[in-house]
Amino acid sequence: MNLEDNLFTRIYRRYNKADPRIVSLAVLVLYCILIIAGLLFHEQTPDEAKAWVIARDASYHDLFFLIPKYEGHPPFWHLLLSVPAKLGADYVISMCIIQFISAGLLCASFEFLTPFNNWVRTFVPFTYYFFYRWGIYQRPYALLAAGLVFASFAYGKRREKPLLFIASLAFLCLWSLYGIVLAGGIACAWLCEMCFESRKSGKGILSWITADGRRLAGLTVLLVFALFTIYLVIPAKDNYMYSAVKSPNVVLFLEHILKVLFILPSETFVTSFVGTGMFYSYEFNVVKTIVCVVVSLIYYSMVIMSAKRKTDIFYFAIPFLFFSIISSNYIYLHHFGILVFHTVFYLSICSDNSGDTIRWSSFTMPKFLISFVTCAVFCLIGIHWSLSSSISDVMYECSCGEKLASFIKNNNLEELSLDCAWHTEIGSDGKVTVNVPDTGIYAFITATPYFSENMVRNSIDGKTYNLTVGYDESMVEEYMRKVNKEDSPQLIYCFSEQLKDNYLYISGIYDIYYPVYYSIDSTPSKDKQYFYLGGILYARSDIADKYDLNAVEIPK
Numbered sequence: 314m315n316l317e318d319n320l321f322t323r324i325y326r327r328y329n330k331a332d333p334r335i336v337s338l339a340v341l342v343l344y345c346i347l348i349i350a351g352l353l354f355h356e357q358t359p360d361e362a363k364a365w366v367i368a369r370d371a372s373y374h375d376l377f378f379l380i381p382k383y384e385g386h387p388p389f390w391h392l393l394l395s396v397p398a399k400l401g402a403d404y405v406i407s408m409c410i411i412q413f414i415s416a417g418l419l420c421a422s423f424e425f426l427t428p429f430n431n432w433v434r435t436f437v438p439f440t441y442y443f444f445y446r447w448g449i450y451q452r453p454y455a456l457l458a459a460g461l462v463f464a465s466f467a468y469g470k471r472r473e474k475p476l477l478f479i480a481s482l483a484f485l486c487l488w489s490l491y492g493i494v495l496a497g498g499i500a501c502a503w504l505c506e507m508c509f510e511s512r513k514s515g516k517g518i519l520s521w522i523t524a525d526g527r528r529l530a531g532l533t534v535l536l537v538f539a540l541f542t543i544y545l546v547i548p549a550k551d552n553y554m555y556s557a558v559k560s561p562n563v564v565l566f567l568e569h570i571l572k573v574l575f576i577l578p579s580e581t582f583v584t585s586f587v588g589t590g591m592f593y594s595y596e597f598n599v600v601k602t603i604v605c606v607v608v609s610l611i612y613y614s615m616v617i618m619s620a621k622r623k624t625d626i627f628y629f630a631i632p633f634l635f636f637s638i639i640s641s642n643y644i645y646l647h648h649f650g651i652l653v654f655h656t657v658f659y660l661s662i663c664s665d666n667s668g669d670t671i672r673w674s675s676f677t678m679p680k681f682l683i684s685f686v687t688c689a690v691f692c693l694i695g696i697h698w699s700l701s702s703s704i705s706d707v708m709y710e711c712s713c714g715e716k717l718a719s720f721i722k723n724n725n726l727e728e729l730s731l732d733c734a735w736h737t738e739i740g741s742d743g744k745v746t747v748n749v750p751d752t753g754i755y756a757f758i759t760a761t762p763y764f765s766e767n768m769v770r771n772s773i774d775g776k777t778y779n780l781t782v783g784y785d786e787s788m789v790e791e792y793m794r795k796v797n798k799e800d801s802p803q804l805i806y807c808f809s810e811q812l813k814d815n816y817l818y819i820s821g822i823y824d825i826y827y828p829v830y831y832s833i834d835s836t837p838s839k840d841k842q843y844f845y846l847g848g849i850l851y852a853r854s855d856i857a858d859k860y861d862l863n864a865v866e867i868p869k
Contacts, residue, residue, distance in 0.1 A: 325685075329430045336431045337424035344420045344438050344448075345413070351449040352409045354707045361451045362714055362759045365404055366778045368394035369762070382549040383780040385643065387542050389487040390453035404762040405715075408451045415455035416448040422459050426466040427657070428664040433688065437657075440695025441839060442581075442650030445702045453488040454647070458654040460485040460492060464499060465661035471503070478503075479531035486542050491651050493539055493546075494639045498632025499658075500535065505631070506624040553783035554643065566641050573637040579608035581649040582691045585698070585839040592644045615687055616656075619663045629659045646838060698839040705837035713832035713847050714759025720830050720850070724860055726804065727764070732771045733757050734807030734816035753807050753816075754779040756848050770802060793820065805851040826851035827864040 357365070367380055368391045376388050376395065384391075397407035420438050427434070437443060447454040464481040471478040482500055485492040507521035522529060548554070572595060580587050586601045620626050632655060640648065710716065721727060733753030754772055758779070761768065767777045773792075784792070801822045817826070834847030852862050 325432070328432060331431055333431055333434070334425075337434055340435055340438055341417070341420050341424050344444070345417050347439075347444070348413055348416050348448055351445070351703055351706065352413060355449050355451075356710065356712045356715060357405070357408060357451060357759060357762075358712045359755055359758050361408065362712070362762055363755070363778055364391060364452075365394055365398055365408060366758060366761050367391050369398035370777045377545065380780075381545045382547060383552050383554075383782070385546060385548070385554070386453065386489055387487060387493075387545060390456075393453075412449070412451040412455070415453075415459070419443070419448070419455045419459040419462065422462040422466070423657070426462055427661050429661070436692040436696065439699055440653075440692060441698035441702065442653045442695070443699075445699040445706075446647055447650050449703070449706065450647070452647070454650060457485065457488040457492045458650070458657075460488065461495065461654045461658040462661075465658045468662045475525060475528035476531045479528075479535050483535055483538055486539050490546050490639065491636065491648065493542055494635045495632050495651070495655060496535070497539060498635040499628060500532065501635075502624075502627035502631045504532075505627045509624050549782075551783050552781050554781045569641040570637055573640065575609045576602070576605045577609075577649065577652065578612040579605035581652045582612065583608045583694055585841065587646060588838065588841075588843070592640070592646070592648075611687065615684070616659065618683075619660055621663055625659075625663050628662055629655075701840040702837040705835065705842050709835040709837075709842065709844075710832070711835055711837065712759045713834055714761075715763060716832060717757075717760040717830065717848065717850070718763035721760070721768075722763075724862065726860065727768070729803040729856065730770045730800070731768050731804040731806060732802035732816070732820075733769050734805055735771075735819075736808075737815035737819060756808050757806050770799070801853065803853050803856045807849055807851070809846060809849065825854040827854060827857045827862070828867050829857060829862040829865060831865060831867055833868070 367376070367384075371380055371391070373392075373395075376391050380391060381388050393411065394407075397411075398404075420443075423438060423443075424434055429437075443458075447458055460481060463484060464478065467474070467478040467481040482496040485496040485499075504521075508518050511520045512518045569592075572592065576587075576595065577592070580592075584601070584605055586598070586605070587595050616629050617626070620629075633652075636651060636655070705711075733756065735753055754769055757769060761777050767775060769777070773779065773782070801820075801824045805816065805826060807816065817823075828849050829852045830850035832847035833844055836843045836845070846868065849867060852860070856862070857864065
């Protein structure tokens with residue numbers, strides 16, 4: 314049965330015949346309006362605030378050669394933020410403007426540079442990772458996604474303009490370690506494609522090397538640039554977030570690969586079983602796992618069905634393999650969007666070598682229905698997630714940094730000494746030890762951008778931001794001795810009462826403290842909402858009396 318014999322497909326094709334420029338312009342305008350609305354209600358989370366504080370307070374030497382070894386990202390996002398941050402521009406307005414430009418660039422590139430039909434261009438920009446997770450959240454991922462769209466456009470011109478394609482891959486390397494991974498995977502797929510074509514034409518398998526001097530020179534420069542960027546982000550030896558890299562567990566690694574292959578595609582596009590924690594902490598459940606495996610297999614069937622040539626599959630398989638390996642140590646929910654835009658890249662290059670719109674009318678009815686239903690399900694679920702998270706952002710406080718800063722300023726507490734409680738653990742022998750000294754500092758980071766001076770007395774080396782440095786016991790004891798030489802802090806900020814009590818014990822502080830402020834933060838995750846105790850501010854008893862601060866009851 315041909316598609317032209319069906320009323321439904323006639324309606325479908327009629328919308329696709331509308332001027333794509335008008336459709337794309339309308340979508341872009343609506344997208345930008347909604348992004349502005351979302352940014353007005355969104356408050357920066359710790360990761361967003363930390364990036365600004367680093368950009369503002371770190372030296373350019375540290376931005377290049379120190380920070381990336383702990384942040385795991387190339388320095389270019391921090392360098393971009395450093396322009397308004399070091400000039401003293403308003404924190405919130407600057408972050409929103411940069412994110413609006415990034416998200417607008419992503420949407421515009423998708424609308425005007427991809428070969429998709431009007432239906433896809435209309436609905437995909439409002440899905441979860443496109444709109445909310447990478448559009449509203451002020452991180453470099455929108456620029457990473459735009460880089461993948463640029464690469465898909467430049468792919469169609471790779472023969473006559475190889476430097477354009479290579480430049481798009483270099484752009485990917487700027488924004489994330491995952492961008493470097495994807496750029497490397499795409500470059501390797503291109504090399505495989507060129508070797509395959511050389512062999513098919515009867516020439517030597519490496520004849521492509523001498524076929525185009527510009528291409529060879531460009532790939533060489535790309536390799537050098539990627540290696541330099543990798544050098545910048547190689548984890549420091551004392552970075553506790555990357556301990557698994559130094560002592561890999563083969564069984565856990567293989568388990569992660571299985572999760573990426575059979576759980577991640579489903580969790581990215583359809584299901585919502587994984588919480589807000591790291592992906593490799595996901596525990597298998599029989600029913601949920603079966604659902605994820607089935608959905609993932611449908612996704613892979615779509616990938617295979619979309620390939621027009623044998624070499625097309627290289628551009629999916631190789632980058633996806635690289636991503637799976639690198640993500641074995643560190644991957645969160647927001648990283649799942651990488652698969653979304655890698656899929657956009659892949660489907661774009663599979664559509665037509667010249668970049669023309671996909672010719673759905675040449676499909677048979679079964680193939681059309683499979684493609685249409687799959688895309689429709691992804692769009693509907695993605696828009697539902699995006700809408701749910703956006704509503705949560707409006708209704709609840711995802712971060713209370715501005716609220717905490719206002720409390721401190723309104724009560725004239727800025728000149729008081731403030732400690733951020735370090736994370737402690739109680740061993741089986743009852744001994745209290747400091748585990749992660751920078752935890753409390755990270756908790757306070759959402760309020761830090763609202764103060765021009767360092768508020769935290771016990772910050773590591775006087776820095777306003779924390780680095781994920783693993784401290785051995787002797788280093789902690791030495792630092793504690795320095796802190797204990799001073800008077801007891803007038804204020805203490807921490808995550809919970811347990812942290813406060815242990816911090817007092819290990820610091821040798823015997824004064825009485827009252828909780829005078831706390832926040833309930835929320836984390837929207839797709840169609841779910843997680844609430845948690847964000848932070849507690851304690852005042853020493855004499856300070857509470859002097860500044861007329863009333864004790865508050867901390868919710869259990």
